[in-house]
Amino acid sequence: xxxxxxxxxxxxxxxxxxxxxxxxxxxxxxxxxxxxxxxxxxxxxxxxxxxxxxxxxxxxxxxxxxxxxxxxxxxxxxxxxxxxxxxxxxxxxxxxxxxxxxxxxxxxxxxxxxxxxxxxxxxxxxxxxxxxxxxxxxxxxxxxxxxxxxxxxxxxxxxxxxxxxxxxxxxxxxxxxxxxxxxxxxxxxxxxxxxxxxxxxxxxxxxxxxxxxxxxxxxxxxxxxxxxxxxxxxxxxxxxxxxxxxx
Amino acid sequence: xxxxxxxxxxxxxxxxxxxxxxxxxxxxxxxxxxxxxxxxxxxxxxxxxxxxxxxxxxxxxxxxxxxxxxxxxxxxxxxxxxxxxxxxxxxxxxxxxxxxxxxxxxxxxxxxxxxxxxxxxxxxxxxxxxxxxxxxxxxxxxxxxxxxxxxxxxxxxxxxxxxxxxxxxxxxxxxxxxxxxxxxxxxxxxxxxxxxxxxxxxxxxxxxxxxxxxxxxxxxxxxxxxxxxxxxxxxxxxxxxxxxxxxxxxxxxxxxxxxxxxxxxxxxxxxxxxxxxxxxxxxxxxxxxxxxxxxxxxxxxxxxxxxxxxxxxxxxxxxxxxxxxxxxxxxxxxxxxxxxxxxxxxxxxxxxxxxxxxxxxxxx
Numbered sequence: 001x002x003x004x005x006x007x008x009x010x011x012x013x014x015x016x017x018x019x020x021x022x023x024x025x026x027x028x029x030x031x032x033x034x035x036x037x038x039x040x041x042x043x044x045x046x047x048x049x050x051x052x053x054x055x056x057x058x059x060x061x062x063x064x065x066x067x068x069x070x071x072x073x074x075x076x077x078x079x080x081x082x083x084x085x086x087x088x089x090x091x092x093x094x095x096x097x098x099x100x101x102x103x104x105x106x107x108x109x110x111x112x113x114x115x116x117x118x119x120x121x122x123x124x125x126x127x128x129x130x131x132x133x134x135x136x137x138x139x140x141x142x143x144x145x146x147x148x149x150x151x152x153x154x155x156x157x158x159x160x161x162x163x164x165x166x167x168x169x170x171x172x173x174x175x176x177x178x179x180x181x182x183x184x185x186x187x188x189x190x191x192x193x194x195x196x197x198x199x200x201x202x203x204x205x206x207x208x209x210x211x212x213x214x215x216x217x218x219x220x221x222x223x224x225x226x227x228x229x230x231x232x233x234x235x236x237x238x239x240x241x242x243x244x245x246x247x
Numbered sequence: 248x249x250x251x252x253x254x255x256x257x258x259x260x261x262x263x264x265x266x267x268x269x270x271x272x273x274x275x276x277x278x279x280x281x282x283x284x285x286x287x288x289x290x291x292x293x294x295x296x297x298x299x300x301x302x303x304x305x306x307x308x309x310x311x312x313x314x315x316x317x318x319x320x321x322x323x324x325x326x327x328x329x330x331x332x333x334x335x336x337x338x339x340x341x342x343x344x345x346x347x348x349x350x351x352x353x354x355x356x357x358x359x360x361x362x363x364x365x366x367x368x369x370x371x372x373x374x375x376x377x378x379x380x381x382x383x384x385x386x387x388x389x390x391x392x393x394x395x396x397x398x399x400x401x402x403x404x405x406x407x408x409x410x411x412x413x414x415x416x417x418x419x420x421x422x423x424x425x426x427x428x429x430x431x432x433x434x435x436x437x438x439x440x441x442x443x444x445x446x447x448x449x450x451x452x453x454x455x456x457x458x459x460x461x462x463x464x465x466x467x468x469x470x471x472x473x474x475x476x477x478x479x480x481x482x483x484x485x486x487x488x489x490x491x492x493x494x495x496x497x498x499x500x501x502x503x504x505x506x507x508x509x510x511x512x513x514x515x516x517x518x519x520x521x522x523x524x525x526x527x528x529x530x531x532x533x534x535x536x537x538x539x540x541x542x543x544x545x546x547x548x549x550x551x552x553x554x555x556x557x558x559x560x561x562x563x564x565x566x567x568x569x570x571x572x573x574x575x576x577x578x579x580x581x582x583x584x585x586x587x588x589x590x591x592x593x594x595x596x597x598x599x600x601x602x603x604x605x606x607x608x609x610x611x
Contacts, residue, residue, distance in 0.1 A: 083402060101439070106499040
């Protein structure tokens, strides 16, 4: 589900220290892997295609979303909105980019690129140790009256992210980050719900996100694992390539 | 509000309340306009039927500034430079005098005068308007002009009422590319057409973007179009200041960008995104602005649905152009002020466009 947040990054550092009375962050992240199907189930998949819908809450703006991911680090996400057109994000594992009819093409860099490459990492939960310097459990907070572990993950590049895991189900139910874009830094909060079994893996089918005072909902209708994805799906578009420094 | 007995009365109270704020981009949009989103804007509700006349109030007179080719007004022989004196028997001078007095000290005066005139000469598609003109010889001319569906393709975006959007592109003398569009909406279609115009012009051609009569739309489209004229990264048109923090209107270059002289035509009816666009490229030194001061109505806004089905448009941010100027209440001041005259219009000229063409010609 994080893949729809191609542009999202982290929560401002809250200055909280790890609480030694709480389970370690890495234990909570490992529990999440087990709760969603286990390492072996993750290792069986090498592609993911999902489709769904997008709704900008209360604004009358709707559309379709589709996402393609392939091991080890390729991603392409398209959001097609009525009245706006297509907004695309992608990465071939080296270049992270975005383009839309609205704003044209651009290449991501800095923290934004780092966050995009983390999202492009296939089976990201399995590889968190390679992507983050640390994962510290700092508190227990209630989300929808359910106690959740609050874990702060500090990536190798970029600012910390905060994730909330249900203490009972071990599922990731919320995360907060600051989106780094050329337009500025935007605090984003996301809620993950409606976990369903797709094959051997449990995945969230509903993402509610708020940023800049607006809310949107992504609902996932279908998830397919291991369907073949043409390599060209992850090619960097020509108008994005035109922005690359000349060699 | 408690005394309101009908939704219409309640709406009037709401409109009075938001009117007291005295800022742009606050409005109540009646729910009736959403009842049949698939339908053509048939005019009984929206009054979208048009004569094909565009007019401006200049020196206290309503001057026809443009007559759309193929429109009912064109068929009736109406010409730019004529003066509209009466609509359906009603004298227009007191109407515009009242609006002008109400907005005496506002940068939005020209915008409001334009609204007042256009509202009176439009109406239900298929209906008619009885217009009285003074023609080029000051002779009184009566015309019964039918109201046709407005030009453009009907666009539905979010909670905005269905709106026709058009874009015109043509080549002028000396290979100058001219583009005009009525709204910053329908990006999938408008941006494609704009990109085609940029490509056909060539990278060093002179370019004119006509924003007169363009009231704005999606703010972010200003950055998107600016990308065809900026070839360096990290350039911005300005900053939107929200409660949550600043958002920079950064331009993504669309290579190969046009590097030729760029002129923009504006007047008091150029508002909102038009001002963000023109003001930003002016501040970056990329465009030269011709015409008269823009409306100074440039607050970014959102539209939310109300429980009764109406929608509430409300500003959610301030906007500061790259020049450091707040556009709301100030507008964009042209580099070259040009006010159309009746004589020029009667002679078939467009003085603002002429000035831009002349400047571009001098750059080569």
